[in-house]
Amino acid sequence: MKFGYTQFMVESIKPPEDQNRTRKDDHIRINIEEDVQSHSEGGFDLYYFEHNAMPEIDFKEVDTSTSIFQKSIRAPLLISSMTGGTKKGIEINRRLACAAENFGIAMGVGSQRVDIEAGFFSEESNIRNFAPNIPVFANIGAIQLNYGMTISNCRKAIDLIRADALILHLNPLQEVLQPEGQTNFAGLLKKIKNICKELQIPVIVKEVGWGISSTLAGKLIDAGVSCIDVAGAGGTSWALVEKFRNQDPIRVKMSDNFKDWGIPTAFCLEEIHTKYPHFPLISSGGLRNGIDAAKSIALGAVMAGFAGPLLRAAVVSQEKLNLLLARIIDELKVVMFVTGAKDIPKLSKVPLRYPRYF
Numbered sequence: 001m002k003f004g005y006t007q008f009m010v011e012s013i014k015p016p017e018d019q020n021r022t023r024k025d026d027h028i029r030i031n032i033e034e035d036v037q038s039h040s041e042g043g044f045d046l047y048y049f050e051h052n053a054m055p056e057i058d059f060k061e062v063d064t065s066t067s068i069f070q071k072s073i074r075a076p077l078l079i080s081s082m083t084g085g086t087k088k089g090i091e092i093n094r095r096l097a098c099a100a101e102n103f104g105i106a107m108g109v110g111s112q113r114v115d116i117e118a119g120f121f122s123e124e125s126n127i128r129n130f131a132p133n134i135p136v137f138a139n140i141g142a143i144q145l146n147y148g149m150t151i152s153n154c155r156k157a158i159d160l161i162r163a164d165a166l167i168l169h170l171n172p173l174q175e176v177l178q179p180e181g182q183t184n185f186a187g188l189l190k191k192i193k194n195i196c197k198e199l200q201i202p203v204i205v206k207e208v209g210w211g212i213s214s215t216l217a218g219k220l221i222d223a224g225v226s227c228i229d230v231a232g233a234g235g236t237s238w239a240l241v242e243k244f245r246n247q248d249p250i251r252v253k254m255s256d257n258f259k260d261w262g263i264p265t266a267f268c269l270e271e272i273h274t275k276y277p278h279f280p281l282i283s284s285g286g287l288r289n290g291i292d293a294a295k296s297i298a299l300g301a302v303m304a305g306f307a308g309p310l311l312r313a314a315v316v317s318q319e320k321l322n323l324l325l326a327r328i329i330d331e332l333k334v335v336m337f338v339t340g341a342k343d344i345p346k347l348s349k350v351p352l353r354y355p356r357y358f
Contacts, residue, residue: 026245028083028092031311036241038209038259042234042286043266044295047352055340062333063343068280068303069164069202069226071135074104075329076297076344080229080284080305081108081139081167081206090125095314097127099321100134103329106303108137108167112157113144128162137204138163142170145191146184151198158201165202165226168192173210173262174238177255179246189223196224207231209238209285211263214271217279227280229305230269233262234286236308266299273300290331297344298352 064075079100083089089110100107109127127136138157140149145168158166175181196203205212205220206229212220217228243255265285272281283296284305293304306328313321341347 028089034244036236038233038237042232043264044292047266047295047354049339050353051338052340055337057340057342059337062336064332066344068106068135071164073106076303077105078282078303078305079107079310080307081110082307082311083110092314093127094130095318095321097130099325101131103325106135107131109139111139111141113140116153116156126161135164136161137165137167139167142168142188143175143182147182154195165204167204167206169206169208171208174208174242177239177242189219193223202226204229209236210261211268214275217272221276221279229282229284230265232265232268232285234265269299269301290328291335293332294335295352297347298350
């Protein structure tokens with residue numbers, strides 16, 4: 001099904017003739033209009049909760065509240081980083097921010113690289129005007145640290161939205177498949193370590209949909225990272241997104257061949273949490289509902305992130321977005337009820353079975 005992207009956007013706003021902004025516009029359009037879902041799964045279907053037929057709790061008392069970086073949220077959910085760097089994303093981000101504030105959950109913004117490089121930032125695009133109370137995460141590509149982005153630029157990204165943390169996202173496969181990709185990932189770990197040392201707020205490192213292994217997680221933890229968003233395989237395939245942007249038939253085919261690349265999200269969580277049980281993880285990549293969010297918590301995540309489904313809902317209307325988030329939270333509460341977990345700390349200790357026996 002194709003969504004009316006061009007009808008949704010304000011026709012009077014024309015995107016600047018800038019390569020970076022055009023690329024961001026392409027990303028939004030392709031995610032809305034094309035099937036870019038990875039054919040692999042996030043791995044959650046392989047795990048199951050043991051049903052508790054006598055939970056010994058009152059459903060009305062189920063409490064989904066928790067905190068992240070010492071800031072309270074009403075459910076362990078994150079609206080994951082999506083749009084950024086283009087005027088066409090302003091209305092989408094506004095709806096996402098309003099929903100996050102309404103439900104008391106966290107939100108990450110899309111890459112702020114274009115705003116920083118171009119010096120363009122308007123108050124109408126500042127999500128803090130719509131989400132003053134929730135945790136908000138700034139975001140730049142870690143690769144930009146090798147292409148002129150400085151600690152001063154990182155502080156600018158944080159200050160623009162009064163962020164509670166900074167996301168540095170990793171996307172080597174996307175960059176190498178991208179027509180204008182930047183592929184010098186040499187020496188990034190040292191620069192990330194310096195960012196963690198210099199900034200006064202937490203630094204989150206995330207992938208964009210291919211996962212983070214426990215080996216890399218260990219290096220990031222040693223570098224001083226405060227949290228890792230595993231962003232595993234199972235959701236949007238950015239290889240497919242770049243396929244629709246490529247004109248070279250060879251690179252189109254290559255992008256298609258990498259559509260199912262990556263480590264499934266659930267496997268990333270289990271592996272890292274087993275090795276580093278006290279380190280905070282965010283689960284994203286292929287989560288479809290509140291059941292997957294609950295499984296994420298049981299596998300070691302402190303929050304569960306959603307992106308693609310929320311983007312497509314936000315394009316339709318604020319109401320559709322709100323209904324989707326309400327359903328996800330209700331599903332999470334039902335899982336907690338039928339597993340006997342009255343609150344999030346208890347849910348985190350509910351054992352998951354693997355593999356499914358039916």
